[in-house]
Amino acid sequence: MFYNLPNILTISRIVVIPVIFLSIYIHSVVWSILAGVLFIMASITDYLDGYFARSRNQNSVFGRLLDPIADKLLVVSALVIIVANQLVTPLTYIPVIIIMCREVLVSGLREFLAEFHVGMPVTKLAKWKTGFQMTAIAMILLQQLPLIGSQVNVIGEWLLWIAGILTFITGYQYFDKCLDYIYTVENNRKNPVKQVEQEVKKIAVKVRKSVEKAVVKKTLRNKPAAKNTTAENSGSETVPAKAAAKKKNKSKSSRNSSKRTAVKKTVKASAAEKPAAETMSGATEA
Numbered sequence: 012m013f014y015n016l017p018n019i020l021t022i023s024r025i026v027v028i029p030v031i032f033l034s035i036y037i038h039s040v041v042w043s044i045l046a047g048v049l050f051i052m053a054s055i056t057d058y059l060d061g062y063f064a065r066s067r068n069q070n071s072v073f074g075r076l077l078d079p080i081a082d083k084l085l086v087v088s089a090l091v092i093i094v095a096n097q098l099v100t101p102l103t104y105i106p107v108i109i110i111m112c113r114e115v116l117v118s119g120l121r122e123f124l125a126e127f128h129v130g131m132p133v134t135k136l137a138k139w140k141t142g143f144q145m146t147a148i149a150m151i152l153l154q155q156l157p158l159i160g161s162q163v164n165v166i167g168e169w170l171l172w173i174a175g176i177l178t179f180i181t182g183y184q185y186f187d188k189c190l191d192y193i194y195t196v197e198n199n200r201k202n203p204v205k206q207v208e209q210e211v212k213k214i215a216v217k218v219r220k221s222v223e224k225a226v227v228k229k230t231l232r233n234k235p236a237a238k239n240t241t242a243e244n245s246g247s248e249t250v251p252a253k254a255a256a257k258k259k260n261k262s263k264s265s266r267n268s269s270k271r272t273a274v275k276k277t278v279k280a281s282a283a284e285k286p287a288a289e290t291m292s293g294a295t296e297a
Contacts, residue, residue: 017064018074020056024081027053028088031152035095040155046092047152053085054145082141083114089148098151103168106175110144113182120189129192131185140177147171 027049034046060078064070090107093099099107121131150167154160199209 015069015071016067017060017069018071018077020060020063021074021077021081024053024056024085025077028084032088032092034152035092038096043155044153047149050085050089050152051149054149057082057085057141057145079118083118086144086148087111087114089152093148093151098154098164099168099171103171106171106178109175109182110178113178116182117185120185124189124192127192127196131188134181134184136177136184137181140174140181143170143177144174147174 031046031049031053034042057078060074064074090111094104094107117131124131147167147170150163150170154164154167156163
């Protein structure tokens with residue numbers, strides 16, 4: 012999606028650049044204050060577009076491409092305005108040049124490392140540098156504010172020097188990381204065995220991950236099938252078990268009934284034999 016909120020905020024930073032740049036040709040208090048206010052609003056959108064992209068889950072390739080470009084265009088344009096309108100002392104041109112050179116350096120390093128699919132993550136020190144840099148530029152652009160303009164300009168120049176020092180440090184860190192990567196690549200080319208080992212390790216990691224995923228999928232598929240088979244087995248086992256129990260009960264009841272009939276017959280036979288014996292005994296006595 013090109014027209015989501017984070018991308019619109021990023022595009023707005025580029026849109027306000029020509030309006031801010033007109034302050035080179037329009038020398039008036041109102042226009043300079045307007046340029047400073049627009050720069051502050053554009054700097055705030057630099058934070059808001061990332062916040063909304065994360066909170067709304069609206070990360071896009073277009074946003075990742077345009078966000079650093081918009082930042083660099085905004086900063087470089089503002090620095091050109093500062094130098095062109097001589098809003099700072101000539102000595103303060105030094106951090107301005109350092110910041111502009113660092114932006115070009117980092118862009119070139121990222122473009123070089125992108126060919127090898129290697130990223131260059133933003134460090135915490137670079138984020139601090141961006142904060143000092145944006146605040147300093149905004150204060151310098153607002154130096155024509157009534158009553159407090161001169162004090163704001165002095166503070167802005169000091170902050171710009173701090174931003175220049177941080178810019179130099181972060182630029183050196185990025186360049187050093189790039190040199191380390193180049194050194195490892197050159198060593199691997201000289202020693203092909205290490206390069207093969209690294210490729211084999213990468214392939215082994217990929218294979219292991221794919222095997223783990225396949226095992227997880229298999230287990231998830233087999234769980235409901237196993238439940239169904241156990242239910243079927245339990246159901247099929249209960250039917251013959253019940254039939255066998257019924258047969259056992261029937262055989263037991265038949266045995267008990269036969270025993271009872273046999274007892275009754277013996278009782279009747281004994282009862283019939285008793286009067287016969289008594290008559291025989293009476294006959295003998297007579």
